[in-house]
Amino acid sequence: MLNERQLLSGQAVAAETLTSLRNWFPVALQGREIVWRHVQDRFSASFFTDTLQQQNPSQRYLCRTDFDWLKRLEPGLMPSAFIFHTSRCGSTLLTQLLSTLSCCIVMSEPPVINAFLHMHQAEPESSGGSANLRQLILALGQQRSLEETHFFIKLDSWHTQFLPIFRAAFPDTPCWFLYREPEAVLASHRRQRGPQMVPGMIASLAAETLEAGDLDGYCAKVLAGFFEAALANVEHLQLINYRQLPDILWQDLLPRQGLDCTLEQLERMRQRAGFHAKDKSICFSTDAPPISSHPMLQQRVAPLYEQLEQRRSRDQ
Structure with a gap:
């Protein structure tokens, strides 16, 4: 992931010299x-x-505007679905499968949304609320061609708590929530911990103070918060268990979007599913189960997971 310094590196262009913001995307x-x-x-x-990092340094251009410039953009696509998740549950795989379809714009964890939510949490009155969030998201949905008809956004794992503001901005947009057995999520974070599972790394996470060095306990409490946020908003979510991937995409999710895939498209998605979601050069393999669990995982997180499973079974 890029840090802010890398994100904001590039040749500055004065906004006043631009005739439009076509192909300009909000990043921070x-x-x-x-x-x-x-x-x-x-x-x-x-x-x-990753797309920004892959840009040739000579092609990196930046400009700065106030929020009023959002109104100057040509209307982008309305989001087709928001992808909420618990981390390490197949959400990146889902976006990579969607990216194989040329009709889909796919934005995977754009940092400007996290920046906006942080600002909104700290200064709700001055953030502009759902109106500014709506305009930022539409700015991310710029069409590059008429072939692009659908627009999907994967959010960060700690964004489920903010689901009400997304509903206020886009009341009709489906919201998917991907989750996985708590033990499997913990196993993945033990192998390589994401920033959300390291105390102090994500400002909007307020997991309770734990004994020094108890990273598994912190992970369990953060994960419990993700599950609790999903259950609090469950009437607005389509629940998707990791075990349903990848087939649920073409059997259920895409048909609901009016997308019927060709055999060629299906084959591309199946081939992509055989490789690591974050590295196309590595064949996919499941995370090894944890050698030992954590008491909090069983006491607090497992019952929440079971509640989600019961709700998913009821809604099928």
């Missing part, structure tokens, strides 16, 4: 300014920031 917020990067290529990498 600084005070009351939006920072934009010019991106000519499709966002097909595993994460939004």
Whole structure:
């Protein structure tokens, strides 16, 4: 992932010299300014920031505007679905499968949304609320061709708690929630911990203080928060268990979007599913189960997982 310094590196262009913001995408917020990067290529990498990192340094251009500039954009596609998740549950695989379809714009964890939610959490009155969130998301949904008809956004794993503001901005957009057995999520984070599972790394996470060095306990509490947020908003979510991937995409999710895949498209998705979601050069293999669990995982997280499973079974 890019840090902010890398995200904001590039040749500055004065916004006043631009005739339009076509192919300019919001990447960060600084005070009351939006920072934009010019991106000519499709966002097909595993994460939004990976596409930026892959840009030739000579083609990295930045400009800064105030929020009023959002109104100058040509209307982008309405989001087809928001992808919420618990981390390490197949959400990146899902976006990579969607990216194989040329009709789909796929934005995987664009950092500007996290920046906006952080600002909204700290200053709800001055953030502009759901109206500004709506405009930022539409700015991410710019069409590069008429072939692009659908627009999917994968959010960060800690964003489920903010689902009400997404519903206010886009009341009719489906919201998917991917989750997985708690033991499997813990096993993945033991192998390589994501920033959300390291105390102090993600400002919007307020897991209770734990004994020094109890990273598994912190992971369990954060995971419990993700499950609790999903259950609090479950009437707005389509629940998807990791075990249903990848078939649920073409058997259920895409048909609901009015997309019937050709045999060639299905084959491309199946081939992509055989490789690691974050590295196309590595064949996929499941995470080894944890040698030992954590008491909090069984006491607090497992019952929440079972509640989600019961709700998913009821809704099928």
